[in-house]
Amino acid sequence: MQPPSSPSHQWRVPPALPVVKLAGAALLVALGLLLADGDRVQAVLTVAVAAGLVGWALRDLLAPVRLAADPAGLTVIHGYAGRRQLPWPAVEAITVDRRSRLGLSTETLEIDAGESLHLFGRYDLGAPPDEVAGTLRSVRAAARH
Template sequence: MKLPVAKIIGAATVLAAGLLLADGDQVRLALAVLAAASMTGWALRDLLVPVRITAGPDGITVVAGFAGRRRLGWGQIEAITVDRRGHRGVRTELLEIDAGESLHLLGRGELGTDPAEVAAALRALHSCSEEVSHPRRSRDDP
């Protein structure tokens, strides 16, 4: 909830700065309004579609685009990894879901928790679903 509120405050700040600094310049004012509207839309997406990923025994569903959803069966998923990068003292982690034709990237803000924890949980769920759909046979089974 903190991130959408910060985005709305940022949009209001950009709009206020645009109104104060436009000084009759319609282009500056239009750019400020456009930037504020974009930030507000970004915040509304976070408020209206807060769940970015769901998982179950048959696969996962990820948000695609502004509010669309894409269903991926476990068989479609080639890899679940965490991309860790550091730049100028800032470290970022993204959950990467590689589905061959598409790559889905989700950060901490979208997941609400550490991407490494989500990756581990998805891998465990995937392993459990494979065990249920393809149980191992013992030597005693016919």
């Protein structure tokens, strides 16, 4: 039996994603230093972009769970790696925004909590946003009963 405080559902960044980001940062530094040919500006820009990728990967490692739901409400990522509790009455809408651009389509889960809007993509959730929205609606409906 689960303790009452543990979430009944959670969505997290796929484990391979931070590894890919860290490998990309290492590859970028290696190529940048190899191709910089003494150009300090190019070397500094390469290291700065790689540091950004490392910071992004660290966020994935420090706070892999982006969204959790239980009968009391939602827990969402807030800031770099913090968490914020949203009770179900504070959640005004759960929608999925679909957009097509240049032949590519994207889906974003939108959680409207009145004064705040929380956006999650497929790589934040490790699952399709429309499936997550359906599960959230089910958890919310079950919590009302």
